[in-house]
Amino acid sequence: MSHSAALENEPLYRKYIKLMTLEEKAAQLLQLAAPFYDKPGDHSEVTGPMEELGIDAATVQNAGSVLGISGAEKMIAVQQAHMEQNRLGIPLLFMADIVHGFKTIFPIPLAIGCSWNPELAERSAQVAAYEAAVSGLHVTFAPMVDLVRDPRWGRVMESTGEDPYLNAVFARAFVEGFQGEDLSGDVKRVAACVKHFAAYGLSEGGRDYNTVDLSERQLREYYLPAYKAAVDAGCEMVMTSFNTVDGIPATGNRKLLRSLLREEWGFEGVVISDWAAIKEIVAHGAAGDEREAALKAMLAGVDIDMMTTSYIQHLPELVREGAIEQRMLDEAVLRILKLKEKLGLFENPLRGADPAAEAEIMRCAEHREVSRQLAEQSAVLLKNGGLLPLRQGQKIALVGPFADSGDILGWWSWLGETETAVKLGTAMQQLAAEPADVRIAEGCGIESITDAQKAAALQAAEGADVIVLALGEASHMSGEAGSRSDIRLPEAQLELIRLMKELGKPLAVVLFNGRPLDLHGVYDTADAVLEAWYPGSEGGAALANLLYGAANPSGRLSMSFPYTVGQVPVYYNHYSTGRPFSAEEQEKGNRYISQYLDIPNDPLLPFGFGLSYTSYAYEGLQLSAQQLTADGELKVKVKVTNTGAMAGTETLQLYVRDVAGEVVRPVRELKAFRQVTLAPGESREVEFTLTEMQLRYHHSDLSVSSDPGAFRLYVGGNSRDALEAEFRLV
Ligand code: BGC
DSSP states (O other), X not given: XXXXXXXXXXXXXXXXXXXXXXXXXXXXXXXXXXXXXXXXXXXXXXXXXXXHTTOOHHHHHHOOEEXXXXXXXXXXXXXXXXXXXXXXXXXXXXXXXXXXXXXXXXXXXXXXXXXXXXXXXXXXXXXXXXXXXXXXXOEEOOXXXXXXXXXXXXXXXXXXXXXXXXXXXXXXXXXXXXHOSOTTTOTTOOEEEEEEETTXXXXXXXXXXXXXOOOHHHIIIIIHHHHHHHHHTTOOEEEEOSSEETTEEGGGOHIIIIIIXXXXXOOOSEEEOOTTTTTHHHHHTSOSSHHHHHXXXXXXXXXXXXXXXXXXXXXXXXXXXXXXXXXXXXXXXXXXXHHHHHTTXXXXXXXXXXXXXXXXXXXXXXXXXXXHHHHHHHOEEEEESSXXXXXXXXXXXXXXXXXXXXXXXXXSOTTXXXXXXXXXXXXXXXXXXXXXXXXXXXXSXXXXXXXXXXXXXXXXXXXXXXXXXXXXXXXXXXSTTOOOSOOSOOHHHHHHHHHHHTTTSOEEEEEEOSSOOOOTTTTTTOSEEEEOXXXXXXXXXXXXXXXXXXXXXXXXXXXXXXXXXXXXXXXXXXXXXXXXXXXXXXXXXXXXXXOOSSSOSSOSBOTTOOBOSSOEEEEEEEESOSEEOTTOEEEEEEEEEEOSSSOEEEEEEEEEEESSOSSOOOSOEEEEEEEEEEOTTOEEEEEEEEEGXXXXXXXXXXXXXXXXXXXXXXXXXXXXXXXXXEEEEO
């Protein structure tokens, strides 16, 4: 059957598309931003952002989707009005950024990555979907799965980190959590939109919206696996990225969107541009005007135009002139209608929107409990000189701009209400034997410090046994357009640390931030450091549990902490180089090795790293054979023991190094991980299975295969400290 015959046989084509004018089709591809009418009930005049874009009432009536409104009653009103006005009765799709929670806010995705707990991540996405769905939403612009290596980029907080395998595991978990198994039957779920396709995480210099340039092998090896995992998990939508990929803006990149995403991966869902990204093809310098930008985006395969008028203004004419085949436009419309059908919107345009359920389930105890658990598992203990956990009865001075702050939700918590977040100070006072055991002082602002603040901090510290400093970045200092060149804590906070250090008391620091920081002045000064990230709605409660030992830290870094910003990008799965650093060579005075003269090569804290209040010993690493055959399996066994005095959860990590490849291979690559919870003194034998499949990679001709020969294998609690063994692939 020819392509167009297949299209014409589609029931949705016969029922709707065949009857639509070119203008109606183009409008179906438009995404509106609310509000678009000012006066309730009066839909004759368009207002707000849509008026600014020059969009008229007829176009609003024919639009396909809406961005960024919420609230069941409002959604119901907008959809009902739309159904009355739309000539063919095609319902609207409502979309928004539900990135780490709707009303119940979960830790930021970078923190969720540090939980190494995809099941709980999936559960968080399910809760977010439920809250969003009863509020009337149908699609979330999540998960964001861009691989990240540069903490200057503010959007690292939206990603699960620097590893392709870990990112892929979380990508799948998020998609399954948002979508469930049946979007039309299960109105408590929403469709997922994986973003930003592709390689947005490689923005040069960590500056947002900047150029990305990388080899196709790098793209396929590191950057694509997580998007692919989302697509394979059935993700309904893909969002293009703002950047160029091999010199062509992703949003107009035919090779990326048509050849790779649609043809090679078989993606049949909807492709949406990022905000204004079609029009921005002009600013990139890859289209002379918006008309050409619309042409390029359509030829590349972008279905929805988010927030510009490029499509509605130019597509009808481009089709009339023959620059775009009618079939191509029809297929884009069909993909959007199919998503509406999948969501059950033709039968039930109001879908999950439910004011009664909305009143009941938002931020309910069950949802907050998931958030608290995830926050507990996401925090990473970076240093502990035996100071933590705090003991009941100790007098604590809790000092710093985050001691009593609700700004702990992080960027992209659109409907999160900072005033409902559980603050650290409140939670610690509740958990302490006596509330008065925890004395709170602000100490300084995020970027300023006054004499009065210093005096109050000193006063709070008087008579204290331990000082806990709650420090960090304001949430707007990361996130979209939140790039920073200096990723140390602001000087005012470093001054506060020095001031408190002078008192000579035990000092713990709790950090609230959206990126790995340069911890000079913090890590070297404090006795203990707990990385809390932005922990979400229940952040204070989770952190108080961790600080007082009601919970044992188990988070592991999903992104390296650089020694200084001058090392960036610094990531664990790098190549060896021809002159790898060696301490021996350095000692001999050999300068001609790959090193800095002034700083170490290694990050301050590597990928996979995290401490606990207990300790774990690894022993008896055993392989079932010295050789792995192409169709065989290698069993990898190791015994792990909780050698401390507290129960805890350990994340066993298995890494591999291909000693000699056709193409150079990373010094370590994560291949598997497993979490075990152990009582004090308890041991567990853990077994991993490795197959040839896991050793494959992209060769110089981009074919995917493995190299026979020697491999090293590492099993341990982080990417640096591990037991080692060798085997051969034959
Ligand atoms: C961001 C996307 C987001 C979109 C809609 C853009 O600026 O890059 O991640 O989904 O806005 O809010």
